[in-house]
Amino acid sequence: MSRITNKHRGIREIVHNRSLYLLAVPAVLFSVVFSYLPMAGVAIAFQDFNPLAGLFGSEWVGLDNFRFFFRGSDWLIITFHTVFFNLMFIITGTALALALAVMLTELGRNAVVRTVQSVMILPNFISWPIIGLFSVTFFTADTGAINQFLHAAGLAPIDFYTEPGVWPPILVLVNLWKTAGFGAIVYMAAIVGIDRELYEAARIAGAPRFQCIFRITLPLLKSTIVMLFLLSLGNIFGGNLEMIYSLVGDNSFLFGSTDTIDTYVFRALRTSGSLGMTQAIALYQSVVGFLLVVTANKIAAKLDRESALF
Amino acid sequence: MQNSRNDKWLAVLFYAFTIVFAALCLYPFLLVIASSFTEEATLLRNGYRLLPEAFSFNAYKAIFSTNTIPDAYLVTIFITVAGTALSLLVTSLAAYSLSGSRLRYAPQLALFFYFTMLFSGGMVSSYILTTRYLHLQDTIWVYILPAVLSPWNLFLMRNFFNDIPKELFESVKLDGAGELRILRSIVLPLSLPALATIGLFYALAYWSSWAPAMLYIENPKLYSLQYIIMQIIRNIDMAQNIAVSGTPSAVQAVPAYTVRLATAMVTVGPIIFLYPFLQRYFVGGLKVGAIKG
Structure with missing residues (x-):
C-alpha cells in the first residue's frame, strides 16, 4: 500500500519538475548511445563475431575466446606491463609532484617561483602525438639530441628504436615531464591550507626549515597523499594508450617491454580477424578495472567520507 | 645563526632543483622551435640543435604550399x-x-x-x-x-x-x-x-x-592535425608529401624532417597562445575539483 503511494508520489514529482528533468535528457541520450549501448556489446566476447551477421546473427561460443586468451602467455605480459607502468607512474609522479610543491611553497611567492610554476605546467597541455614527435628529436639514432650528447661525451650511441630495455625508464621520465608539474599544483593547494601559526610557532622555537617540512608539512599532507594515491591505485588497470602508442607506435621491436592491455587491444582491433577475442580481452580489463575502482573508492570512503568520489 | 645558514643553503638547493626542472620542461619546446627554423641539410648534418648553423623558413613555407x-x-x-x-x-x-x-x-x-x-x-x-x-x-x-x-x-x-x-x-x-x-x-x-x-x-x-x-576516417580531407602528427612521427615520406604536391622534380629540395617539426609547432601554436587563460582557469578549476573531490 505504502509502496504504491510512494511510487505515485515519485511520478507526481517527475511530472511536477518535468521542465527540470527535461534538461537532463540530451545528456542521458548521449550517455545511452555512446556509453550504455557499447556495454551491450560485451556480448561479443562470448561470440565468434561475424561483422556481417552482426550482434544478433553471430554464433555463440561460450567462454572459448577467454580460454584462448588465457591459455597463451600474452595476457600475463600485457597485464604485468599495464600494472607495472601505472605503479611506476603513480609512485614517481607523487614523489616528484610532492617535492616540487614543498620546495615552491617554502620559497614563498616571488618572480622566480611564479615563472617556474608557469613553465612546469606547460607540458600538461601538450597532446601525446606532439610529445611523440618531440621524443623523436631526442631519440633518433644519429641526429637525436641524446646521441649527440653521448657522442660529445665519447660514449657509444644507443639505438633507441630497436632497444626495448631502455623504454620503461623513458616512459617513466616522459610521464614525469608531462604530469609532475601540474600534479604539484594540487599539493600546493593543500599546503596553502595548512595553518600558518604552526610554522610561526616552529620558527619562534628556532626549528630549522627542513624540520618544519618533515615535522609539519609532510605529516599534515599525509591524508591528502594517501587519498590521491589510493584513488589512482583504482585506475591501475587503466590504459595509457595515447602515451605508449604516441611514443612507441607499431614498432614491434619494442613490444617486449612496452605492450599494455590497451595497446594490445588497439592493435588487435586494427589488424586481427577476431573481434570476439579482442572484446574478451577488453572485457577482462573493464571488469577487473571496475572492481579495482570500486574497492579503492570504498576504502577511501572508509578513511575519509569527504574525499570519496561518490 | 647555524640554523639560518642551513636555511639559506636549503633555499639555494630548492631554487636549483625547481629551476632545473622548469628548464627541462622548456627544453624540448626550444629544441623543436629552433630545429624547425633550421635548414634541412644543416639539420641532417648537425642533428637537432638549440642554435642552428643556418636559419631557414622553408619548412613553414612548405607546409602551406599544399592543402x-x-x-x-x-x-x-x-x-x-x-x-x-x-x-x-x-x-x-x-x-x-x-x-x-x-x-x-x-x-x-x-x-x-x-x-x-x-x-x-x-x-x-x-x-x-x-x-x-x-x-x-x-x-x-x-x-x-x-x-x-x-x-x-x-x-x-x-x-x-x-x-x-x-x-x-x-x-x-x-x-x-x-x-x-x-x-x-x-x-x-x-x-x-x-x-x-x-x-x-x-x-x-x-x-x-x-x-x-x-x-x-579514410578521406584525407577529414584528417585532424594530431592524426597527421601521428602519421609523420614514423613515416617521413608522409611529411614529404605534405610539402610537395606530387611533382617528382621538386623532391630533391623538399624538406621533410623540418616540415615535421614545423607541423608540430603550428599544432601547439594556439595552445601556447591561449596559455595565460589555460593557466588561470585550469589551475583554478583544478583546485576547486581537488577540494570538492
Missing part, C-alpha cells in the same frame, strides 16, 4: 569549436538539472552518469556501434559525438552550480520564470569562470583528438 595542413587546421578548428559548444550546452543543462538536490531522483541520475566512468563496453563494441549501426565513419561527427559528454566535467560543473545561493533563483521562480530562463539569465552569467574552465577542458580534448581518425 594538407590548411585542411587539417580547418577540420581541427571545426571539431574544437563545434564540439566545445555542443559539450558545454549538453553538460550545463544536465548539471543544472542535477544541482541543488532539487530533484527527488537526482541521486539516481547522478549514479547513471557516474557508472559510465567506472565501466566501459570497450573499444571493440564502440567500433562496431560507430561503423555498423551509427554509420559515423568518414564523417567529421565521429570526432565530436562520442566525446560530447564527459561525466567528470558534468560533476565538476554541478559542483560549481551547487555553490550558487538557492535564494537567488527561488525569488525569480516566484515571479514565474521557467527553469531555462533561470539557467540563462542567472545561473550561467554567475558561472562564467566555471564555463571557461570546463570549456577549456573540452576544447583541449577536441584539439588533441587523433584516435577517431585512425579508426574511422
Whole structure:
C-alpha cells in the first residue's frame, strides 16, 4: 500500500519538475548511445563475431575466446606491463609532484617561483602525438639530441628504436615531464591550507626549515597523499594508450617491454580477424578495472567520507 | 645563526632543483622551435640543435604550399569549436538539472552518469556501434559525438552550480520564470569562470583528438592535425608529401624532417597562445575539483 503511494508520489514529482528533468535528457541520450549501448556489446566476447551477421546473427561460443586468451602467455605480459607502468607512474609522479610543491611553497611567492610554476605546467597541455614527435628529436639514432650528447661525451650511441630495455625508464621520465608539474599544483593547494601559526610557532622555537617540512608539512599532507594515491591505485588497470602508442607506435621491436592491455587491444582491433577475442580481452580489463575502482573508492570512503568520489 | 645558514643553503638547493626542472620542461619546446627554423641539410648534418648553423623558413613555407595542413587546421578548428559548444550546452543543462538536490531522483541520475566512468563496453563494441549501426565513419561527427559528454566535467560543473545561493533563483521562480530562463539569465552569467574552465577542458580534448581518425576516417580531407602528427612521427615520406604536391622534380629540395617539426609547432601554436587563460582557469578549476573531490 505504502509502496504504491510512494511510487505515485515519485511520478507526481517527475511530472511536477518535468521542465527540470527535461534538461537532463540530451545528456542521458548521449550517455545511452555512446556509453550504455557499447556495454551491450560485451556480448561479443562470448561470440565468434561475424561483422556481417552482426550482434544478433553471430554464433555463440561460450567462454572459448577467454580460454584462448588465457591459455597463451600474452595476457600475463600485457597485464604485468599495464600494472607495472601505472605503479611506476603513480609512485614517481607523487614523489616528484610532492617535492616540487614543498620546495615552491617554502620559497614563498616571488618572480622566480611564479615563472617556474608557469613553465612546469606547460607540458600538461601538450597532446601525446606532439610529445611523440618531440621524443623523436631526442631519440633518433644519429641526429637525436641524446646521441649527440653521448657522442660529445665519447660514449657509444644507443639505438633507441630497436632497444626495448631502455623504454620503461623513458616512459617513466616522459610521464614525469608531462604530469609532475601540474600534479604539484594540487599539493600546493593543500599546503596553502595548512595553518600558518604552526610554522610561526616552529620558527619562534628556532626549528630549522627542513624540520618544519618533515615535522609539519609532510605529516599534515599525509591524508591528502594517501587519498590521491589510493584513488589512482583504482585506475591501475587503466590504459595509457595515447602515451605508449604516441611514443612507441607499431614498432614491434619494442613490444617486449612496452605492450599494455590497451595497446594490445588497439592493435588487435586494427589488424586481427577476431573481434570476439579482442572484446574478451577488453572485457577482462573493464571488469577487473571496475572492481579495482570500486574497492579503492570504498576504502577511501572508509578513511575519509569527504574525499570519496561518490 | 647555524640554523639560518642551513636555511639559506636549503633555499639555494630548492631554487636549483625547481629551476632545473622548469628548464627541462622548456627544453624540448626550444629544441623543436629552433630545429624547425633550421635548414634541412644543416639539420641532417648537425642533428637537432638549440642554435642552428643556418636559419631557414622553408619548412613553414612548405607546409602551406599544399592543402594538407590548411585542411587539417580547418577540420581541427571545426571539431574544437563545434564540439566545445555542443559539450558545454549538453553538460550545463544536465548539471543544472542535477544541482541543488532539487530533484527527488537526482541521486539516481547522478549514479547513471557516474557508472559510465567506472565501466566501459570497450573499444571493440564502440567500433562496431560507430561503423555498423551509427554509420559515423568518414564523417567529421565521429570526432565530436562520442566525446560530447564527459561525466567528470558534468560533476565538476554541478559542483560549481551547487555553490550558487538557492535564494537567488527561488525569488525569480516566484515571479514565474521557467527553469531555462533561470539557467540563462542567472545561473550561467554567475558561472562564467566555471564555463571557461570546463570549456577549456573540452576544447583541449577536441584539439588533441587523433584516435577517431585512425579508426574511422579514410578521406584525407577529414584528417585532424594530431592524426597527421601521428602519421609523420614514423613515416617521413608522409611529411614529404605534405610539402610537395606530387611533382617528382621538386623532391630533391623538399624538406621533410623540418616540415615535421614545423607541423608540430603550428599544432601547439594556439595552445601556447591561449596559455595565460589555460593557466588561470585550469589551475583554478583544478583546485576547486581537488577540494570538492
